[in-house]
Amino acid sequence: MGSGGQDVAEVVWQVFAIKYAERNARTRQDSFILDDDHATPHAMDYFLWVLKSPLGAIVVDTGYERAEGERRGRPILRDPREAVAAVGVDPEAVETLIVTHMHYDHAGGLDRFPRATIHIQQSEMAFATGPCMCHEHLRKPFTAEHACQLVRRLYEGQVRFHEGEGSVAPGVTVHRIGGHTQGLQVVRVRTEAGWLCLASDASHYYENFLRGKPFPIVLNLAAMLDGFRRIQSLADSPDLVVPGHDPLVFEHFATPAGAPDFVLRLDQGPRRSIVAAGG
Numbered sequence: 001m002g003s004g005g006q007d008v009a010e011v012v013w014q015v016f017a018i019k020y021a022e023r024n025a026r027t028r029q030d031s032f033i034l035d036d037d038h039a040t041p042h043a044m045d046y047f048l049w050v051l052k053s054p055l056g057a058i059v060v061d062t063g064y065e066r067a068e069g070e071r072r073g074r075p076i077l078r079d080p081r082e083a084v085a086a087v088g089v090d091p092e093a094v095e096t097l098i099v100t101h102m103h104y105d106h107a108g109g110l111d112r113f114p115r116a117t118i119h120i121q122q123s124e125m126a127f128a129t130g131p132c133m134c135h136e137h138l139r140k141p142f143t144a145e146h147a148c149q150l151v152r153r154l155y156e157g158q159v160r161f162h163e164g165e166g167s168v169a170p171g172v173t174v175h176r177i178g179g180h181t182q183g184l185q186v187v188r189v190r191t192e193a194g195w196l197c198l199a200s201d202a203s204h205y206y207e208n209f210l211r212g213k214p215f216p217i218v219l220n221l222a223a224m225l226d227g228f229r230r231i232q233s234l235a236d237s238p239d240l241v242v243p244g245h246d247p248l249v250f251e252h253f254a255t256p257a258g259a260p261d262f263v264l265r266l267d268q269g270p271r272r273s274i275v276a277a278g279g
Contacts (some may be wrong), residue, residue, distance in 0.1 A: 002142035009059045011170045013189050014052040015266040016081045016256075017242065017249060020063045021076040021105075031205060032213045044273040045247045047107055047197055048080060055169055056088045058075060058096045059116070059145050060187055060198055061186040064108025066148070068143060069235075072104070078110035086263050096233025098168060100126040100200035100244075102150070104142040110149040119168050120155055121176050122161040125150065132182070133152060141217065175234060179224030180217060188232055191270035194236030200244040206274060209241060239274045242266055 004127035022045050027036035042054050049060040062080045063072055069076045081091045097116035099107050102199040111119065128147050133139040162185065164176050164192055180201045202224075211227040219222050223253040235241045244251065252270040255261055 002140075010185060011053050011055060011190065012192055013058075015048045015189055015198070016052070016087045017264040017266055018050065018086060019035055019045050019250075019262040019264075020078050020080065020083045021069065021074065022247075023074055026140070030229055031089045031131070032207070032217065033215065033216055033218075034279075044204070044245045045249070046076075047249075048083055048106075049187075050084055051088055051172060052087070052089075053171070054100060057094060058098060058169060058172060059084060059089070059091075059094050059113060060098045060111060061100055061200065062097070062109035064105050065112075068104055068108050080112045083262075084171070085128070086260050090101055091166045093199050096168065098185075098187055099124075099140040099150075100173060100186065100198075101181045103181065103201070104143045104146060105141075107146045107150070107198065108143065110146065110153065116158065118150065118159045119162060119174060119185065120150070120159065120266060121174075121183030121185050122163050123152075123176065123178075124181060125161065128181035137176060138219070175230070177223070177227040177230060179220050179222075179227045180215065181219055184227075185263040186234065188234045189267070191267035191269060194240055196240040196242065197231050197235040198242050198244075199231045202231050203241070205243050206248055207246075208243065208276070210238065221243075237275075239270050 024043040026041040026042050026044055028040050031042045048063045051058040079107045085093050092114045094113045094116045097113050098119045128142055162174055166174050173188045174185045176185050186202050190194045204215050207213055214224050231241050232238050252274050253264040253266055256265040
């Protein structure tokens with residue numbers, strides 16, 4: 001990434017959420033453990049994120065490709081390449097890619113970004129390629145080909161491992177949360193509105209972290225619950241914690257002028273207080 005002539009200590013980032021898929025045939029029991037209202041419909045949106053500054057563009061997660069969607073019966077609305085192109089990013093030119101974790105819906109398009117160095121937690125790589133994958137329940141959200149793509153990129157010198165916390169670029173850091181997977185990490189970004197936390201699956205929905213309600217796909221429940229507090233501490237306010245799958249993100253943040261309706265601008269803050277609205 002070039003400096004673009006800007007003092008790196010003062011870099012702030014634009015942050016875009018891009019919806020690439022949705023799954024509406026779900027209920028609240030699919031989203032929350034021991035929810036009293038378990039039978040009520042509860043939709044899920046699927047996002048990837050793009051950070052932009054004079055230093056360049058960073059892509060956070062890659063979604064999954066059409067073939068993966070067909071195999072799982074979860075079709076996508078747009079390929080990862082189309083998604084990032086909607087905010088003016090050429091996937092062939094992206095040099096920095098953050099993978100929050102290796103579940104199929106976050107790491108399914110690694111081959112769409114051939115030049116990128118991949119930033120991932122060391123513990124996530126060990127989890128996705130180690131003995132835990134002997135258990136069918138644990139490996140179900142993973143896809144072998146995605147793990148193989150990551151290993152190939154490792155051997156091509158295009159993987160950078162982090163242990164706990166790490167710096168990706170000025171104003172962009174990653175922080176291991178765990179809970180959902182062994183090496184799940186979130187992304188902290190300096191923006192115009194303040195420090196923002198892209199929570200990914202550390203909190204699928206606002207309700208998870210605002211009300212302390214864990215998501216059912218969990219490796220370590222205590223780590224997940226602790227993570228709800230941690231992601232709030234990484235942001236300047238709970239309004240700047242962005243969950244990974246909540247359709248309510250569209251109610252809180254605006255589509256930038258001229259952008260398609262599946263793109264949201266996050267770095268200017270929400271249109272109203274999320275906390276006051278109860279998530």
